[in-house]
Amino acid sequence: MKRTPLIILNGFLGAGKTTLLKNLLTQAHKRRMTVSVIVNDMSELDVDGVLIANTEIVDAASNNFVSISADSISSRSGIQKLDSALKNLLETRSPDFILLETSGSSHPLPLVRYLRDTPR
Numbered sequence: 001m002k003r004t005p006l007i008i009l010n011g012f013l014g015a016g017k018t019t020l021l022k023n024l025l026t027q028a029h030k031r032r033m034t035v036s037v038i039v040n041d042m043s044e045l046d047v048d049g050v051l052i053a054n055t056e057i058v059d060a061a062s063n064n065f066v067s068i069s070a071d072s073i074s075s076r077s078g079i080q081k082l083d084s085a086l087k088n089l090l091e092t093r094s095p096d097f098i099l100l101e102t103s104g105s106s107h108p109l110p111l112v113r114y115l116r117d118t119p120r
Contacts, residue, residue, distance in 0.1 A: 004090060005097040006115065013104030021101050028096070036064045036095040038085050040073045042103040063092045073100075074107040079114050 007024070009017045021037070028035045066085040071078045082100075089098060102111065 002094075003119075004095060006086075007097060007099050008108070008111065009099065009101045010106065010108045010111075011104065015104065017101050017104070021099055024099060033096040034064075034093065036066075036089040036093055036098045038066045038068065038082065038089070038098065038100045040068045040071075040078065040082075040101065040103045040106060042070070042072055042105055063089070064095065072103055072106045074102075074110040078106075079110060082111075082114070083118065 009021055011017050021039075025035060025037070066089065068078060068081045068085060071081060073079060073082050086098070089095065102108070
């Protein structure tokens with residue numbers, strides 16, 4: 001089974017994660033690469049998800065985008081939501097890679113532990 005690379009964009013609020021994500025998506029689109037995206041936003045308003053969803057590259061209706069809002073993916077419930085999102089993306093699509101943008105307040109260590117212990 002082919003392993004799908006997962007690129008994690010993690011950093012403080014205002015560090016430029018969403019800007020980098022948009023640039024990576026543009027470059028992947030130019031190279032005709034298939035990309036799936038997961039965005040985590042602590043806010044119920046899901047600001048980052050709205051900025052990324054339904055662009056020319058990402059389309060929530062085509063199952064290549066998942067937003068995990070109002071939760072941190074460094075929490076137990078957030079990890080469970082991430083696990084479900086990854087399973088869904090990998091079952092419904094065969095992306096060249098997955099981009100994961102974390103919330104600015106997410107701690108990366110629980111995420112790294114989960115990914116280390118859960119092969120895909």
